[in-house]
Structures are given as C-alpha cells and as structure tokens.
Amino acid sequence: MAKLFKTIDLNVKHKSKQCRGRSATTLIYFVIIGMASIASESFAVSKDIEFNSDILDLKDRGNIDLSSFSRAGYITPGKYELIININNNELSGTYRVDYIVPKDDPKASEPCISPILVKQFALRPEWLKKVNLER
Structure with missing residues (x-):
C-alpha cells in the first residue's frame, strides 16, 4: 500500500x-x-428510487418506462458536452464525454473519457497507470 x-x-x-x-x-x-x-x-445504501409520474402532464402515463430513473446518480447512456472541474479548477471549454453501459451491469452507465482528456487531468504517474483506457 x-x-x-x-x-x-x-x-x-x-x-x-x-x-x-x-x-x-x-x-x-x-x-x-x-x-x-x-x-x-x-x-x-444504494436504494432504488421510485419516480412519481403523477407530476407529468400526460394522458398516457402507463406506457412510459421510467425505470432508468430508479437508480441514484444514473445518467442515460449517450454523448454529452460537459464542463469539467478538477479540484475546483475548471478546464477551459466543454468536452465530449460518452456515457456507456458497462458489460457487467446492463442497468448502469459509466463515463468513457478520451485519453486526450485524461492527459489534461495532470494525474500523477502512479494514478495514471490505474486508469482503464481500453474502451
């Protein structure tokens, strides 16, 4: 250690x-x-969250799948333009971060950050070795 x-x-x-x-x-x-x-x-304690669809102004609430909102911190897989903050220091501009579905948990999502962006994080070499850059 x-x-x-x-x-x-x-x-x-x-x-x-x-x-x-x-x-x-x-x-x-x-x-x-x-x-x-x-x-x-x-x-x-990652408890499931139940989304109350009664607040939506919709006629057909029964056919809407809200299960993806049942996990705290869940982000729908897709491409996002984000502002990145590291230790209260904002990187200039916006960066594309892809959220993907991990192979071991089809109900989750995780960020897939480009190696170019990882270099801007200025990680120490011992921590940089721990970053998974295979995807």
Whole structure:
C-alpha cells in the first residue's frame, strides 16, 4: 500500500493539550478515515428510487418506462458536452464525454473519457497507470 501522507512536524495547540509530530499525523488519519466512512455509507445504501409520474402532464402515463430513473446518480447512456472541474479548477471549454453501459451491469452507465482528456487531468504517474483506457 502506498504511503499517502508523510509525517509532518505540526504543532496543534489546544487550551489543555499540545500535539506534535506523529500524534498530529495520527489525528489527521482518523479525521480522514471518519470522513471517508461517512461518505461511503451514503453510497453503500444504494436504494432504488421510485419516480412519481403523477407530476407529468400526460394522458398516457402507463406506457412510459421510467425505470432508468430508479437508480441514484444514473445518467442515460449517450454523448454529452460537459464542463469539467478538477479540484475546483475548471478546464477551459466543454468536452465530449460518452456515457456507456458497462458489460457487467446492463442497468448502469459509466463515463468513457478520451485519453486526450485524461492527459489534461495532470494525474500523477502512479494514478495514471490505474486508469482503464481500453474502451
């Protein structure tokens, strides 16, 4: 496992205590782990969503397939012109991103990003190796 954080010489002062060095780094680890566990709980409970078609002004509601809206975060497969933000930095212009149906889950969609766009993300080499560029 790669070491994500280096030990820093950090003074954290509180009214009654002072943390230095490793204990401050340990504190940072616990904060990050706590935040990650809270975030993962919201994604782990992927409940289906039921779309209420009563809000639509249609005569033939029964023949409309709304099942694709039953998953949180689902994006209909297709080609989209998007504005890309990375770490609160917006790339100039819009970029075409194709959303495709993955082979292992026909009810899902995933972005297919071009290698040219991936280069603009300025990923570290160790993370760039993990990017799947086969599609």
